[in-house]
Amino acid sequence: MAEENKNIYLITLNSIFLLALVIFAVNCETLIFVNQAPEIPQDCYVIENNQLVINLNDVKALSVVGGSALVSDERIGDKILIANTGNESYRVVSSHCTHRDKALRYNHDAERFECSSMGRAKYDLDGNAKSGMADGDLQVYNFTIIQNKMTVSLF
Numbered sequence: 001m002a003e004e005n006k007n008i009y010l011i012t013l014n015s016i017f018l019l020a021l022v023i024f025a026v027n028c029e030t031l032i033f034v035n036q037a038p039e040i041p042q043d044c045y046v047i048e049n050n051q052l053v054i055n056l057n058d059v060k061a062l063s064v065v066g067g068s069a070l071v072s073d074e075r076i077g078d079k080i081l082i083a084n085t086g087n088e089s090y091r092v093v094s095s096h097c098t099h100r101d102k103a104l105r106y107n108h109d110a111e112r113f114e115c116s117s118m119g120r121a122k123y124d125l126d127g128n129a130k131s132g133m134a135d136g137d138l139q140v141y142n143f144t145i146i147q148n149k150m151t152v153s154l155f
């Protein structure tokens with residue numbers, strides 16, 4: 001009898017565990033990776049006249065093809081992800097997934113931006129939603145680069 005109670009207890013425990021696992025897996029809040037782009041220190045950029053000006057010489061993560069970096073500054077009202085896509089070309093997008101605002105990362109090999117959540121939204125380099133649970137295209141920021149200074153139009 002004791003053995004039978006033990007089995008029922010284990011089955012119940014396993015069922016609870018499996019239920020918790022399913023809830024955890026389908027919830028889009030679940031992060032599938034944590035290797036986000038490094039944040040650009042505030043002394044490497046200025047914000048003025050609705051523009052973000054970054055001295056690219058000071059941002060090591062952006063000096064390599066495939067590198068990416070994040071500007072997270074409460075004065076902007078958005079987190080901005082900048083990616084060095086190669087051939088002296090960059091992309092500047094909002095780092096917020098259009099599904100539930102989770103963080104994005106730049107995947108250079110796949111040439112896309114990807115959501116960190118289980119919804120697995122994927123966007124092309126122009127910010128267009130391509131797959132996963134994206135609810136629309138990404139905010140894309142216009143920018144210019146003159147003498148290695150990137151000027152991003154914020155509004």
Ligand code: FES
Binds near residue numbers: 118119120
């Ligand atoms: S937050 Fe759900 S797919 Fe990005």
